[in-house]
Amino acid sequence: MARRENPEINAGSMADIAFLLLIFFLVTTTMNVDSGVSKKLSEKPPADYVPPVIKEKNIFEVGINRNNELLVEGERMDIKNLKEAAIAFIDNGGGEGKEENGIATGPCNYCKGERSDSSSDHPNKAIISVESDRLTEYGTYLAVQDQLLRAYKVLRNRLSMAKYKISYTELEKAYKDNKTNQDLKKKVEFIKTSYPQIISDAEPTN
Amino acid sequence: MSKFRKKKKGMPAVNTAALPDIVFMLLFFFMVTTTMRETSLQIDTPRLPSALEVKKLEHKSLVTTIYVGKAKDTKYGTSFNRIQLNDKIATAAEVPAFIINARSKVSDAEVPFMTTSIKADKECSVGTIVDIRLKLRDVNALKLSYSAGMSQD
Numbered sequence: 576m577a578r579r580e581n582p583e584i585n586a587g588s589m590a591d592i593a594f595l596l597l598i599f600f601l602v603t604t605t606m607n608v609d610s611g612v613s614k615k616l617s618e619k620p621p622a623d624y625v626p627p628v629i630k631e632k633n634i635f636e637v638g639i640n641r642n643n644e645l646l647v648e649g650e651r652m653d654i655k656n657l658k659e660a661a662i663a664f665i666d667n668g669g670g671e672g673k674e675e676n677g678i679a680t681g682p683c684n685y686c687k688g689e690r691s692d693s694s695s696d697h698p699n700k701a702i703i704s705v706e707s708d709r710l711t712e713y714g715t716y717l718a719v720q721d722q723l724l725r726a727y728k729v730l731r732n733r734l735s736m737a738k739y740k741i742s743y744t745e746l747e748k749a750y751k752d753n754k755t756n757q758d759l760k761k762k763v764e765f766i767k768t769s770y771p772q773i774i775s776d777a778e779p780t781n
Numbered sequence: 782m783s784k785f786r787k788k789k790k791g792m793p794a795v796n797t798a799a800l801p802d803i804v805f806m807l808l809f810f811f812m813v814t815t816t817m818r819e820t821s822l823q824i825d826t827p828r829l830p831s832a833l834e835v836k837k838l839e840h841k842s843l844v845t846t847i848y849v850g851k852a853k854d855t856k857y858g859t860s861f862n863r864i865q866l867n868d869k870i871a872t873a874a875e876v877p878a879f880i881i882n883a884r885s886k887v888s889d890a891e892v893p894f895m896t897t898s899i900k901a902d903k904e905c906s907v908g909t910i911v912d913i914r915l916k917l918r919d920v921n922a923l924k925l926s927y928s929a930g931m932s933q934d
Contacts, residue, residue: 586801593804600811609838611898611926619918639907709908713849714830716907717927721832728834779911 612720617775633695635664635703639719641710654718661703661726663688665770670696685734685769698730698770706777723774730770735762823865824850827902831932838926843894845883846928847876849901849909861905864913873912877920900928 620626637657638646645652647660668686671679683697695701703723707716728743735743743766750759827850838844848865857863863870866879884892897917901910910927917925 590797590801590804593801593808597804597808597811600808600815604811604815609841609844609898609926609928610835610931611838611928612832612834613836613896613924613926616914616918616923616925618921618923707907709906709911711907712903713901713905713907713910714903716910717830717832717903717929720927721834721929721932724832724834776911776914779907 612717612724614720629702630696632669632693633700633702635661635695635701637703637705637719637723639705639707639711639715641708643712643715645719654715654722657719657722658726658729661723662729664695664703665698665701665726666730667691667694667701668697669694670700672697673700685737687733699768699773701773703774704777705774707779709779711779720774724772727770727772731766734769735766738762738766820846820865820868822848823854823868823870824848824852824863825902826850827900827928828904829900829928829930830903832927832929833932835929835931836926838896838898840894843887843891844896844898844926845880846898846900847879847913849899849905849913851902861902862909864909873909873916876913876916880917880920880922894924895922896924896926897922898926898928 636646636648640646645654645657647657652660666686666688667690668683668688669690669692671682673680680697680699686698688694705716705719705723707719731743735741735746739746739762741749743763746759746762746766750756750763753759827848849861850863850865851859851861852863852870854870857870864873864876865871866875871879880897884895887895899910899913914925917923
């Protein structure tokens with residue numbers, strides 16, 4: 576009997592080893608979740624596609640030149656005023672909505688705009704067209720897209736607040752957490768179709 | 782005097798036996814949350830524009846990333862319009878092949894949910910982005926995300 580019991584292994588340096596690994600993962604880790612402005616591209620039109628005729632008043636033209644200056648509906652505008660201008664345009668509600676599967680949507684009864692004859696008829700007819708120069712800075716382009724999306728957000732939140740007493744942001748979040756809830760789904764769909772995001776990118780100028 | 786002696790004994794050593802446990806816990810946390818960067822950047826890290834209406838990208842395996850920015854290697858010039866696909870600098874014409882290659886890595890059912898994330902420097906020009914966009918449309922990769930940071934205001 577040389578030894579009565581096994582000598583205990585010295586675990587004092589265990590922490591050092593663990594620290595070493597820890598620091599390695601601390602350095603290599605990237606916690607940032609990818610986020611971005613999402614966008615759905617339109618499908619490639621067939622060769623013989625004839626674009627539908629759209630009334631001038633239903634198009635909100637935003638132009639960005641190569642000096643990153645904005646031209647909105649023929650007038651120069653600062654980017655911080657873009658949101659308000661877009662809201663006024665989308666929410667105008669001056670006429671009848673478009674026909675969907677033969678059913679007319681009628682005039683916009685939730686719009687709070689001016690109902691002017693020279694602006695858009697209905698949010699589902701209101702098209703925002705962004706035309707930029709090839710040399711426009713991407714940062715400006717994205718800022719414009721962001722402002723336009725914010726305009727839609729404001730309108731959707733307002734409608735949702737009035738109808739369901741909950742903001743659209745929260746409604747969408749609740750739906751995301753509970754995708755099987757048909758009631759929530761209907762609400763989200765309703766708000767979405769009431770203020771559809773129609774932002775088109777025109778071919779850039781050279 | 783006896784009181785003095787007691788003090789001289791000193792504080793008992795803090796028991797550090799649980800320290801490795803704590804460290805291991807942290808270690809596992811970082812091991813689980815870590816994602817190793819798959820591609821090495823051939824361009825300077827893009828300075829992403831910021832926006833408020835950003836959405837988080839879910840399902841990382843279904844995201845293909847295209848980088849746009851200034852090439853690190855000076856032989857590509859100093860403009861901010863270089864496109865990086867996988868590990869090398871490429872042109873917009875190579876985008877369809879890149880997308881098709883990315884598609885072959887996921888099951889057919891998941892292809893419609895694939896998203897292309899464009900990580901572009903805020904100083905690059907819209908023309909480059911439009912070129913990429915047209916190519917993406919050619920191969921029906923219609924879900925697009927312009928990578929942007931959260932803006933504060």
